[in-house]
Amino acid sequence: MPFLAEQSATPTTPSTSAEAPAAPPFESWGRYPRTTAELRPLHWQVDFPAVLAGDSNAAQHGALPVGLGRSYGDVCLLDGGTLLPTPAMGRLLAFDATTGLLTAEAGITLAQILDFAVPRGWFLPVSPGTKYVTLGGAIANDTHGKNHHVAGTFGCYVPQFELARSDGQRLLCSPTLNSEFYAATIGGMGLTGVITWASLQLRPIVSRLIDYQGIQFHGIDEFLDLTRQSDNVEYTVSWVDVTSTGKNFIRGIFMQGDHSPAPAPLTLSSKPKLTLPFEFPGFALNAATVSAFNTLFFHKQIRPRVTAVQDYEPFFYPLDALLHWNRMYGKRGLLQFQYAIPWEHAREGTIAVLQAVAKSGLASFLAVLKVFGDVPSPGMMSFPQPGVTLALDFPIKPEKSFALFDRLAAMTLEFGGRLYPAKDARMTAAQFQAFYPQWRSFARYKDPALNSSFWQRVTEGAAA
Amino acid sequence: MSAASHADEPRLPLRAAIPGEAPGTPRYPRRILVLGATSGIAEACCRLWAARGESLHLVARHPEKLAAMAADLSVRGASVTTTVADLDDTAGHAELLAHAVDALNGLDIAVLALGVLGDAPAAEVDFAAAAAMLHTNFLAPVSLLTWLAGYCAPRHAGTLAVLSSVAGDRGRKSNYVYGSSKAGLTAYTDGLRNRIDREGVRVLTIKPGPVRTAMTERMPGNAKFADPEAVAATLVKALDRGHGQGPDVIYVPGIWRIVMAVVRLIPESIFKKMNL
Numbered sequence: 001m002p003f004l005a006e007q008s009a010t011p012t013t014p015s016t017s018a019e020a021p022a023a024p025p026f027e028s029w030g031r032y033p034r035t036t037a038e039l040r041p042l043h044w045q046v047d048f049p050a051v052l053a054g055d056s057n058a059a060q061h062g063a064l065p066v067g068l069g070r071s072y073g074d075v076c077l078l079d080g081g082t083l084l085p086t087p088a089m090g091r092l093l094a095f096d097a098t099t100g101l102l103t104a105e106a107g108i109t110l111a112q113i114l115d116f117a118v119p120r121g122w123f124l125p126v127s128p129g130t131k132y133v134t135l136g137g138a139i140a141n142d143t144h145g146k147n148h149h150v151a152g153t154f155g156c157y158v159p160q161f162e163l164a165r166s167d168g169q170r171l172l173c174s175p176t177l178n179s180e181f182y183a184a185t186i187g188g189m190g191l192t193g194v195i196t197w198a199s200l201q202l203r204p205i206v207s208r209l210i211d212y213q214g215i216q217f218h219g220i221d222e223f224l225d226l227t228r229q230s231d232n233v234e235y236t237v238s239w240v241d242v243t244s245t246g247k248n249f250i251r252g253i254f255m256q257g258d259h260s261p262a263p264a265p266l267t268l269s270s271k272p273k274l275t276l277p278f279e280f281p282g283f284a285l286n287a288a289t290v291s292a293f294n295t296l297f298f299h300k301q302i303r304p305r306v307t308a309v310q311d312y313e314p315f316f317y318p319l320d321a322l323l324h325w326n327r328m329y330g331k332r333g334l335l336q337f338q339y340a341i342p343w344e345h346a347r348e349g350t351i352a353v354l355q356a357v358a359k360s361g362l363a364s365f366l367a368v369l370k371v372f373g374d375v376p377s378p379g380m381m382s383f384p385q386p387g388v389t390l391a392l393d394f395p396i397k398p399e400k401s402f403a404l405f406d407r408l409a410a411m412t413l414e415f416g417g418r419l420y421p422a423k424d425a426r427m428t429a430a431q432f433q434a435f436y437p438q439w440r441s442f443a444r445y446k447d448p449a450l451n452s453s454f455w456q457r458v459t460e461g462a463a464a
Numbered sequence: 465m466s467a468a469s470h471a472d473e474p475r476l477p478l479r480a481a482i483p484g485e486a487p488g489t490p491r492y493p494r495r496i497l498v499l500g501a502t503s504g505i506a507e508a509c510c511r512l513w514a515a516r517g518e519s520l521h522l523v524a525r526h527p528e529k530l531a532a533m534a535a536d537l538s539v540r541g542a543s544v545t546t547t548v549a550d551l552d553d554t555a556g557h558a559e560l561l562a563h564a565v566d567a568l569n570g571l572d573i574a575v576l577a578l579g580v581l582g583d584a585p586a587a588e589v590d591f592a593a594a595a596a597m598l599h600t601n602f603l604a605p606v607s608l609l610t611w612l613a614g615y616c617a618p619r620h621a622g623t624l625a626v627l628s629s630v631a632g633d634r635g636r637k638s639n640y641v642y643g644s645s646k647a648g649l650t651a652y653t654d655g656l657r658n659r660i661d662r663e664g665v666r667v668l669t670i671k672p673g674p675v676r677t678a679m680t681e682r683m684p685g686n687a688k689f690a691d692p693e694a695v696a697a698t699l700v701k702a703l704d705r706g707h708g709q710g711p712d713v714i715y716v717p718g719i720w721r722i723v724m725a726v727v728r729l730i731p732e733s734i735f736k737k738m739n740l
Binding site: 040041043044045046088091092093094095105116 | 502504528529532533536539678
């Protein structure tokens with residue numbers, strides 16, 4: 001009788017209904033850092049800023065709109081503050097079946113958009129590596145996908161949205177209306193206000209299928225050659241074995257695909273049934289097991305080149321099939337590291353970073369290498385820039401992984417690159433301010449009632 | 465698919481007998497009236513109905529919320545009309561319901577989802593707070609059901625689906641004012657069913673356990689509550705059955721039927737000392 005038992009904890013003496021609820025933990029995907037916060041979910045567009053009225057915690061420690069908490073580090077956290085989860089505010093508001101322009105409340109997830117759009121012959125213009133993110137979150141982090149080299153970021157497909165500010169203003173934002181707030185909010189990490197609704201330009205499809213090709217490569221130059229040959233392919237991404245050195249250094253599989261042009265049934269996706277039910281013990285992912293996994297993954301594809309037809313789900317969201325896969329990293333959680341280094345130093349930078357990783361002996365389970373194109377993002381603080389991007393993730397082992405991280409961040413800066421706030425929990429204020437020198441202009445559009453643990457960390461010591 | 469498709473049908477009787485069709489077999493799209501439409505459970509039901517292209521008339525107090533919800537359901541395939549009204553105003557019920565039935569061109573299902581959890585500690589000491597809760601949770605539904613029963617019974621058709629609660633099965637110290645409002649509602653629907661089921665009108669009493677919606681947001685432990693989507697799926701399925709074919713009282717999730725049976729069996733001499 002969980003409900004009845006739970007109720008006994010309620011005080012019987014009369015009190016106001018504003019009594020503090022037991023704060024359920026809100027975790028980022030990396031489960032680090034661990035924070036506490038009050039949760040006040042937004043159910044309706046009119047809930048913000050009304051929800052802040054009488055919330056002394058928010059008044060004192062600030063508030064932050066959050067989606068599903070799929071950012072890895074602390075951009076979606078506010079230690080001690082009030083988080084405003086948006087997924088209950090996820091209604092569709094309009095859909096034009098001839099142009100594919102969809103308007104929805106910001107808490108709708110990309111999975112829900114796909115469930116609506118795919119049977120009608122439409123698809124997301126840009127897909128991040130998981131469909132379990134909200135529309136608002138995808139805008140606030142200006143996410144990118146496997147088609148960045150031809151399509152640019154998510155924000156490129158958001159022609160307009162409404163921004164609710166804590167002073168009660170509601171700003172219709174587009175490239176021409178409130179254009180500064182439009183630019184600041186795309187990639188603005190949820191700090192400029194609450195996005196209540198947004199329009200998204202979908203792209204047409206005639207099939208769920210992806211014409212897929214997987215090609216083995218050995219070394220960075222083979223990777224760059226394959227990239228050049230695939231300029232006209234819509235989706236490209238590479239998995240890299242970062243545990244191997246010597247002749248196998250930077251070996252990997254270059255994966256590319258296009259939406260299949262042959263019409264096929266546009267059925268609804270089935271719901272994932274597998275959940276990782278518990279945390280793995282801390283030792284489960286060690287250098288030996290990860291190295292074995294990497295060797296297996298590389299040789300899973302026996303031939304140097306494989307052509308196949310694949311459903312979009314495993315192609316775009318392979319990890320979504322296992323809900324809560326982050327529990328694999330145990331209690332301490334995981335750290336992601338993702339840089340974008342411009343072309344000028346992309347080759348040497350990638351080699352140097354991967355050498356440092358291999359030498360550290362710290363195993364990265366998932367390493368993803370991709371080329372960013374030159375389609376400009378409308379976002380002021382957007383992460384992608386033309387060049388090479390590398391994403392790694394590591395289990396947290398405080399002394400070892402933090403030291404490696406700090407080294408890699410310093411190297412990224414040396415090579416003229418930058419780190420991705422949505423995947424960061426470690427960069428210093430000095431590094432952030434060097435990666436994003438425009439941060440001071442951005443700070444002008446920040447909503448004074450909103451804040452995040454990330455923003456506190458990277459603006460430390462500076463008048464924001 | 466639109467409400468207009470019913471326009472040329474005779475108003476009485478609602479369902480012409482189709483040879484070979486079991487009496488009370490539902491027809492699609494159905495005409496569904498949702499009272500208290502912006503409640504979490506009602507909205508989740510409406511999403512499922514919208515995907516099937518049903519005709520919905522939504523009644524709720526807050527115009528902006530109602531507009532957002534109506535837009536969502538239209539995009540998903542329902543034909544939707546709305547009325548903004550405060551259902552506490554029982555004097556306006558007759559006009560409101562007549563208009564709603566008109567907008568739907570008849571009525572197959574009415575869902576009563578109005579209700580407030582209220583402030584239990586305040587209702588213990590402040591009669592005005594208790595009376596307000598009893599009004600919204602009991603008197604207003606009774607007023608609506610009086611009119612709806614009067615509409616459905618002579619037509620020998622329609623389903624009245626009423627959201628009560630497991631809290632009405634036995635009063636306990638943590639929320640007995642809310643519980644008594646739901647106990648009254650349950651007893652009322654039982655009696656109404658006893659009167660008009662034989663007329664061909666189905667009365668369905670729904671007793672959810674705690675559900676994770678805006679209403680229960682500030683309650684401790686709500687992370688373990690049932691999903692409104694799961695509750696809605698059960699409810700919608702129960703409403704797919706016609707008169708005489710489906711259950712009369714459903715507990716959602718079903719485990720609550722057993723839990724509450726046990727709770728009701730505890731002797732009062734022991735129950736009064738428990739912390740529930």
